[in-house]
Amino acid sequence: MSAAEGPLVVGVDTSTQSTKVLVVDAATGEVVARGQAPHTVSTGAGRESDPRQWWEALSEALHQCGDAAREAAAVSVGGQQHGLVTLDDRGAPVRPALLWNDVRSAPQARRLVEELGGAKAWAERTGIVPAASFTVTKWAWLAEHEPESVRATAAVRLPHDYLTERLTGLGTTDRGDASGTGWWASGTETYDEAILAHVGLDPALLPRVGRPGEVVGTVRDNGELPFSKGTLVAPGTGDNAAAALGLGLLPGTPVLSLGTSGTVYAVSTRRPSDPTGTVAGFADARGDWLPLACTLNCTLAVDRVAALLGIDREAVEPGTSVTLLPYLDGERTPDLPRASGLLHGLRHDTTPGQLLQAAYDGAVHSLLGALDLVLDEDADRSAPLLLIGGGARGRAWQETVRRLSGRPVQVPEAGELVALGAAAQAAGVLTGEDPAAVARRWNTARGPVLEAVERDDTALARIAGVLSDAAPLLERETDQH
Ligand SMILES: Nc1ncnc2c1ncn2[C@@H]1O[C@H](COP(=O)(O)OP(=O)(O)O)[C@@H](O)[C@H]1O
Numbered sequence: 001m002s003a004a005e006g007p008l009v010v011g012v013d014t015s016t017q018s019t020k021v022l023v024v025d026a027a028t029g030e031v032v033a034r035g036q037a038p039h040t041v042s043t044g045a046g047r048e049s050d051p052r053q054w055w056e057a058l059s060e061a062l063h064q065c066g067d068a069a070r071e072a073a074a075v076s077v078g079g080q081q082h083g084l085v086t087l088d089d090r091g092a093p094v095r096p097a098l099l100w101n102d103v104r105s106a107p108q109a110r111r112l113v114e115e116l117g118g119a120k121a122w123a124e125r126t127g128i129v130p131a132a133s134f135t136v137t138k139w140a141w142l143a144e145h146e147p148e149s150v151r152a153t154a155a156v157r158l159p160h161d162y163l164t165e166r167l168t169g170l171g172t173t174d175r176g177d178a179s180g181t182g183w184w185a186s187g188t189e190t191y192d193e194a195i196l197a198h199v200g201l202d203p204a205l206l207p208r209v210g211r212p213g214e215v216v217g218t219v220r221d222n223g224e225l226p227f228s229k230g231t232l233v234a235p236g237t238g239d240n241a242a243a244a245l246g247l248g249l250l251p252g253t254p255v256l257s258l259g260t261s262g263t264v265y266a267v268s269t270r271r272p273s274d275p276t277g278t279v280a281g282f283a284d285a286r287g288d289w290l291p292l293a294c295t296l297n298c299t300l301a302v303d304r305v306a307a308l309l310g311i312d313r314e315a316v317e318p319g320t321s322v323t324l325l326p327y328l329d330g331e332r333t334p335d336l337p338r339a340s341g342l343l344h345g346l347r348h349d350t351t352p353g354q355l356l357q358a359a360y361d362g363a364v365h366s367l368l369g370a371l372d373l374v375l376d377e378d379a380d381r382s383a384p385l386l387l388i389g390g391g392a393r394g395r396a397w398q399e400t401v402r403r404l405s406g407r408p409v410q411v412p413e414a415g416e417l418v419a420l421g422a423a424a425q426a427a428g429v430l431t432g433e434d435p436a437a438v439a440r441r442w443n444t445a446r447g448p449v450l451e452a453v454e455r456d457d458t459a460l461a462r463i464a465g466v467l468s469d470a471a472p473l474l475e476r477e478t479d480q481h
Pocket residue numbers: 015016017018258259260261299300303313389390391392393394395397
């Protein structure tokens with residue numbers, strides 16, 4: 001038995017690149033064991049992963065935790081949002097999942113906006129304006145390109161639902177992740193049957209939306225995972241909503257997350273509705289809201305630029321007047337799904353380190369442009385920005401965010417806030433506590449605060465100028481897409 005003070009809980013983060021697992025002492029928040037296993041994502045025109053890989057990665061990550069997982073009293077899964085998982089009548093994937101960063105459904109997104117009343121009506125009805133990331137557009141793409149896959153589909157799930165269902169045998173989701181589908185009405189908090197009918201998706205194929213704090217099932221004795229039979233399973237949620245739980249986030253504090261995706265968000269008590277589509281009006285995993293903007297090109301894109309230049313990701317140099325828009329995967333914020341990367345201002349004396357700095361600047365510029373939009377009007381604009389995700393460990397990321405935001409930046413020591421948030425949700429179903437209060441009790445957001453520096457308005461204006469002048473190029477299709 002472990003020497004933990006309280007019961008043990010397991011928090012899972014099944015994100016784009018890997019599945020991470022933390023076994024946490026519910027009394028103190030101490031991480032007693034951890035594991036991580038990678039996934040593969042297809043390259044080329046689409047972005048797909050086989051959901052069975054996520055289950056295998058979960059198993060591997062749990063086995064890395066030794067006996068600790070077997071002692072856990074509850075588990076919860078946070079996962080990459082929006083991915084379309086289609087299952088047949090035996091629960092097996094019909095085809096690989098279409099992921100959040102697959103932009104092939106951009107034409108279907110545009111069509112859905114036009115067909116169902118325009119952007120304002122969508123934002124008011126569902127909190128989001130369809131863009132290629134959202135599940136409803138992926139289902140419409142599948143119906144158009146692979147009608148045989150649609151015919152074979154007996155259940156539609158999100159990534160976190162898929163793993164939760166394999167744990168419990170029951171099809172469930174939560175309001176946080178359901179709010180990223182495009183078929184969940186944020187005003188009534190129910191599935192929107194008219195939208196579902198429009199895209200030809202039978203509501204009976206969708207998971208039940210569990211209540212915050214509900215035990216949605218118990219772990220089945222399937223012999224594959226090192227859990228004890230009967231371990232309680234919490235609803236889980238999308239990865240950004242899980243990180244908000246993991247930080248014990250209160251309204252007014254902005255978060256910038258640097259992973260495969262870049263996201264900027266805050267908790268709000270008001271239901272968001274942005275007809276420009278820049279801010280997605282997601283629900284959080286408790287009962288509040290999570291206005292959020294997301295970019296497709298963050299750490300992977302900048303790491304790719306470093307690799308092309310043959311230099312370390314920290315080898316940045318100041319003084320650049322080069323602009324690099326690192327839209328290697330197309331982009332969602334700004335809404336340029338067909339864009340590719342663009343470089344402007346190259347000179348004989350430009351160094352590789354300056355080019356790399358320009359890639360960081362381009363990635364951070366898009367996120368900071370949405371920062372004020374995710375905050376309520378009365379939020380304190382000088383409060384520290386919480387910096388999380390794999391990139392938050394990097395000094396070049398920290399310094400770029402500091403310079404381009406002009407705000408103090410707090411970097412929580414706890415690295416895995418999505419998994420910690422899931423663990424807090426699991427602890428909440430055991431004790432009846434609010435999971436965000438659990439995370440605050442665990443003091444998960446603690447970490448150094450980097451003081452504010454003067455905002456580099458010159459760089460921000462230069463990037464905005466190139467973005468605006470290059471609009472026709474950025475909207476142009478390249479041969480691969
Ligand atoms: N020390 C570090 N410095 C900068 N970036 C890092 C560091 N460690 C990891 N990363 C970046 O973090 C990314 C993974 O972040 P993560 O939040 O785990 O991604 P995801 O949740 O999308 O799978 C990698 O792409 C890598 O570039």
